[in-house]
Amino acid sequence: MSTPATDKLRTAAPAASASHPKGRLSRTRVRAAWLFLLPMLVVLLLVAGWPLLRTIWFSFTDASFSTLHEAHFIGLENYLNYDEGEWYGVLADPQWWGAVRNTLFFTLVSVSLELVLGMVFALVLNAQFPGRALVRAAVLIPWAIPTIVSAKMWSWMLHDQFGILNHLLISLGILDTPLAWTANSSLSLWAVVMVDVWKTTPFMALLILAALQMLPSDCYEAARVDGIHPVRVFFRVTLPLITPALLVAVTFRVLDALRVFDVIYVLTSNSADTMSMSVFARQQLVEFQEVGYGSAASTLLFLFIALLTLAWLYLGRKRLQGDL
Amino acid sequence: MMLTLKQTRQLRTFLLGLLAWAVGLVMFFPIFWMILTSFKTELAAFASPPELFFTPTLENYVEIQQRSGYFSFAWNSVVVSFGSTIIGMLIAVPAAYSMAFYESKRTKSTLLWMLSTKMLPPVGVLMPIYLLCKNTGLLDTRTALVIIYTLINLPIMVWMVYSFFKEIPKDILEAARLDGATPLQEISRVLLPISKGGLASTMLLSLILSWNEAFWSLNLTASKAAPLTALIASYSSPEGLFWAKLSAVSTLACAPILIIGWLSQKQLVRGLSFGAVK
Numbered sequence: 256m257s258t259p260a261t262d263k264l265r266t267a268a269p270a271a272s273a274s275h276p277k278g279r280l281s282r283t284r285v286r287a288a289w290l291f292l293l294p295m296l297v298v299l300l301l302v303a304g305w306p307l308l309r310t311i312w313f314s315f316t317d318a319s320f321s322t323l324h325e326a327h328f329i330g331l332e333n334y335l336n337y338d339e340g341e342w343y344g345v346l347a348d349p350q351w352w353g354a355v356r357n358t359l360f361f362t363l364v365s366v367s368l369e370l371v372l373g374m375v376f377a378l379v380l381n382a383q384f385p386g387r388a389l390v391r392a393a394v395l396i397p398w399a400i401p402t403i404v405s406a407k408m409w410s411w412m413l414h415d416q417f418g419i420l421n422h423l424l425i426s427l428g429i430l431d432t433p434l435a436w437t438a439n440s441s442l443s444l445w446a447v448v449m450v451d452v453w454k455t456t457p458f459m460a461l462l463i464l465a466a467l468q469m470l471p472s473d474c475y476e477a478a479r480v481d482g483i484h485p486v487r488v489f490f491r492v493t494l495p496l497i498t499p500a501l502l503v504a505v506t507f508r509v510l511d512a513l514r515v516f517d518v519i520y521v522l523t524s525n526s527a528d529t530m531s532m533s534v535f536a537r538q539q540l541v542e543f544q545e546v547g548y549g550s551a552a553s554t555l556l557f558l559f560i561a562l563l564t565l566a567w568l569y570l571g572r573k574r575l576q577g578d579l
Numbered sequence: 580m581m582l583t584l585k586q587t588r589q590l591r592t593f594l595l596g597l598l599a600w601a602v603g604l605v606m607f608f609p610i611f612w613m614i615l616t617s618f619k620t621e622l623a624a625f626a627s628p629p630e631l632f633f634t635p636t637l638e639n640y641v642e643i644q645q646r647s648g649y650f651s652f653a654w655n656s657v658v659v660s661f662g663s664t665i666i667g668m669l670i671a672v673p674a675a676y677s678m679a680f681y682e683s684k685r686t687k688s689t690l691l692w693m694l695s696t697k698m699l700p701p702v703g704v705l706m707p708i709y710l711l712c713k714n715t716g717l718l719d720t721r722t723a724l725v726i727i728y729t730l731i732n733l734p735i736m737v738w739m740v741y742s743f744f745k746e747i748p749k750d751i752l753e754a755a756r757l758d759g760a761t762p763l764q765e766i767s768r769v770l771l772p773i774s775k776g777g778l779a780s781t782m783l784l785s786l787i788l789s790w791n792e793a794f795w796s797l798n799l800t801a802s803k804a805a806p807l808t809a810l811i812a813s814y815s816s817p818e819g820l821f822w823a824k825l826s827a828v829s830t831l832a833c834a835p836i837l838i839i840g841w842l843s844q845k846q847l848v849r850g851l852s853f854g855a856v857k
Contacts, residue, residue, distance in 0.1 A: 287762045288677035295674040295693075295737060298730060303696040306704035306711070313706060323710070376602060384596030390603035392844050396610055398851055399836045401791035403808045404829040408613045411822050419612060419629050426628070453609070461852035514700035517793045521812065536702045541798065546706055557703040564695050 307557065313550035320544035333551035345551045353527055354535040357444060361519075361531065362512040365451045370505060372452065373459025378489075380460065381467045398457040406521035409450045413437055413522075440528040447529050451518050459504055466500030467493070506567055513560050532556045610833070617826035624823040639827035647810060649828065656806035656832075658721050660789040663728035664782050670729070671736040671781070676766055678737070679744035680752060690741065693734045701731075701794050712799055719801045727799070728789040735788075736781055739853060743777030744770060776846065783843065784850035787836060807832045 314333055318326035335344040345351050380391055397405060412419050413436035421433040436446040470493065478488045516533040523529040525538050536556060539549030616624050618635035626633075643649045678686050708727070709718075717723040747770065755769045771778065793808040800809055811832060814825040840847045 284762065285681055288681035291673035291677040291762070292689075294670050295733060296689075298670065298733060299693060299696055301730075303699060306707035307699070309707035310703055310705075379595060379599045379602060382592070382595040382599070384592060384599055386596075386600070388844060390599050391848065392840060393603040393607045395840070395848065395851060396833075396837065397606055399787055399840060399847070400610070400833045401793065401808050401811070403791075403793045403811050404613075404832055405609070407811060407814070407825060408609050408829060411616070411825070412609060412612060417625050417627060417629070417822075422628050453606070457606070458851070461848065465852055510698040514698075514702070516702065533700055533702045536700075537705065537798075540702070540706055550706060553700065553703040553705070556700050560698055560700060564698050568691055568695070 310550045310557075311554050313546050314554045316547050318546040318550075320546055323546065326547070329547070333547050334555075345548065345555060350527060350530070351532075351535060351552060354530045354532045357529055358513060358515065358531045358533075360444060361448060361451070361515060362509055365448045365455070366505060366508045366512055368448070368452045369456045369459045369508060370501070372456045373463050373504075376456060376460035377463035377467055380464055394460065395457050397454045398461075402454065402517045403521055405454050406450060406518050409446075409453070410437055410522050413446055437523050443523050443526065443528050447519055447522055450522060451512075451515070454518070455508065459508065462500060462504040462507075463497065466497040470496055510560060510564060510567075513563070514556065532559075613826050613833075614830050616823055617830045619823050621821065621823045624826075639824045640831075643824055643828050643831075646824075647828075649810070649831065652805055652807050652810040653831070655721055655724075655800075655804055656790055656808075659724045659728060659804075659806055660786045662721070662725040663732065663789050664785040666725065667729045667732055667736050667785055668778070668782060671733060671740050672766060672771075672778075674737050675740035675744050676762070676770065678741050679747075680749065690738060694738055697731075697734045705798060708795075709798065718799060719803050719805075721804045723799055724796060724804060724806070727795050728792060731792070731795075732785045732788050735853065736785055739781045739784065739850075740774075740778065743774045743781070746777075747773055777849070779843070780846045780850035782850075783839065783846050784853070786839075787850070790832075790836065 313326070315328055315330060316326040317329045317332070331344075333344055335342065335346040337343075376394060380387070380394065384390075413421075415421060415433050415435040415438065418433075418436075420436070421430065424430040425433065434442060437443050474492050474496075475488070478492060483491075514533050515531050516537070519529050519531050519534055520537075525534060525542070530538075532552065533556065536549050536552040539545045539552055541549075543549070615631075617639055618637070619630070619633055620636055620638065623630060623633050678690065712718045712720075712723045717726075751769060751773070752765055755765050760768065790806075791808065793812065796806050796809045797812055800806070807828070811825070811828055814821055814828070
C-alpha cells in the first residue's frame with residue numbers, strides 16, 4: 256500500500272527501488288508471508304477439523320469405551336430411534352431436553368444480568384474518584400482467577416449450615432431460615448447464575464469501559480452546555496454510540512455461556528436440575544462411557560453453536576469489517 | 580438549602596466514588612473470605628456464626644504440601660502455562676505479522692473463522708483427543724496439556740497480536756525494508772520492540788487462561804501431570820470437611836495472578852479485555 260510518506264521514502268532511496276523490480280520482491284515477500292501463516296492454519300485444521308469429524312463419526316456408531324474397535328455404523332439411532340412402540344435416542348431423552356432448557360435459561364439470564372451490571376460497573380469505573388486504579392483492579396479479580404476456584408469458594412459461601420451468605424442474609428433479616436442454595440432444585444440454577452454473574456460481569460464491564468473511553472468528549476460538552484439531563488444523555492448519546500461494542504461483547508458471552516461446563520460441574524456436579532448440554536455430553540462420554548450416545552449429544556451441541564455463530568457472522572459481517 | 584453548581588458536582592463525584600468502592604468491595608469479598616478461611620483451623624472455619632476475628636494459623640499451608648504434595652501440582656501448572664504461552668507466541672507472531680502487513684481479501688474471513696474455532700464446545704472433541712493421547716502415550720503428561728492449551732489459546736493470541744500490529748504505521752516497515760531487512764529482521768528488530776506492551780498483554784492473557792483451564796486438565800490428567808486446577812477439583816467432598824485446606828490451595832492458586840496483576844495492572848487490564856482497553 257502506498258501512502259505519501261512511503262512515496263517520499265522511495266524517492267529518497269532511488270537505488271533500492273530501481274535495482275529490484277518491485278514485482279519479484281513483493282512476490283517473494285508474499286510467499287514468506289504465507290509461510291508464516293502456514294503453521295497456524297495447519298494447527299487449527301488439526302485441532303478443529305479432525306477431532307470434530309471423528310466425534311461426528313462416533314455419533315453414528317454404537318461405540319462404547321471398551322468396544323471402540325468393534326463399533327458398528329448404526330445410522331441415526333443415537334439421535335432418534337423408534338423401537339417396539341418407544342422412542343429412543345438423545346432427541347427422545349428427557350434429561351437431554353432438561354439440559355437444553357437449563358443451558359438456554361442460564362445463557363439468557365446470566366448474559367442479560369451481566370450486560371446490565373457490566374454497564375453500571377463501566378459507567379461507575381469511568382468516573383473520576385480517588386483510588387480508581389485500585390478499584391478497577393479489585394473488580395477485575397473475579398474474572399482473572401480460575402473458575403474452578405471461584406466455583407469452589409462460592410459453594411463454601413453458599414453452604415446451607417456454615418456458609419457466610421445465609422448467615423449474612425439472616426442477620427440482615429432478609430431470610431428467616433437458611434437456604435440450601437446448591438441442593439434446592441428451584442434455587443440451584445439461580446445459584447449457578449449468581450456465581451457466573453459475579454465472575455463474568457468484570458469482563459463485560461471492561462469491554463464496555465473500552466467503548467466508553469473511545470467516545471468523543473465534544474458530544475458531552477455540547478450536551479452539558481445545552482443543559483440536557485444526564486439520564487437523557489445516556490440513552491440518546493452514550494447508548495447508541497456503544498451499541499456495536501455491546502453487540503460484540505454479548506456475542507462473545509452468549510457463545511461462551513452455551514458451552515458452560517466448569518461452574519456447573521463444580522457447584523452442583525451432575526445434578527439434573529442444573530445440568531448443561533456440555534455436562535450432559537461429558538457424563539455420557541466419560542462416566543457412562545457411552546461414546547456413541549455422548550458423541551451424538553456433543554454433535555448436537557456443536558451444531559447448535561455453529562448455526563448460531565454462522566448466523567451471527569452473516570449478520571455481523573458488515574459491522575465487523577470496520578472494526579477488525 | 581440550595582447547592583451551588585460546584586457543590587452539586589462535588590457531591591456527585593463523592594457519591595459515585597462511594598458507589599464504586601461499594602462495588603469493588605462486594606466483588607472482592609469472596610476472595611477476601613477465601614484468604615481469611617485459609618488462615619483458620621478447620622474447626623474455626625466451621626464456627627457458627629462465622630468468625631471475622633480469630634487467631635491465624637499456617638497449618639493449612641503446611642498440610643497441603645505434606646498431604647497432597649502441593650508443589651508438584653504447582654510446578655505442573657507453571658510448566659504447562661509457560662510452555663504453551665511460549666510456543667503459542669512463536670506461532671502467533673509470524674501469523675499475525677503476515678495477516679497485518681500482507682492483507683489479502685481472505686484475511687478477514689481467516690481471522691473470523693479462526694476465532695470461531697474458539698467457540699467450539701470442548702466436549703465436542705473430548706473423546707477423539709482423549710483417544711489420541713491414549714494411543715500416543717501422552718495421557719497424563721504435561722506435553723499433552725502444553726499442546727492442547729497452545730491450540731486453544733492460539734486464535735485469541737493471533738487476533739490480539741494482529742490488532743496490536745495493525746496499529747503500527749506501515750511506513751516504519753517500509754523504511755526497514757528499504758534498508759534491506761528480511762521479514763525475520765523486520766519482526767525481531769522493528770515490530771517486537773514497538774509492540775512490547777501489547778505482546779506482554781497477550782502473553783499475560785495466555786498465561787492466565789492456561790493457568791485457569793480446567794476442562795482438559797480434569798479429563799486428561801490423573802496424578803503425574805495434574806495441575807493446580809485438577810488438585811482443587813479433587814477436593815470434592817460434598818460434606819466439605821476440608822474447607823480451610825481447600826481455601827489455602829485456592830489462595831495459592833490465585834496468588835500468582837493477584838501478584839502479577841498488581842505489578843502490571845495496565846497489561847493485565849489490556850490482556851483480560853482481549854486488547855479492547857488501551
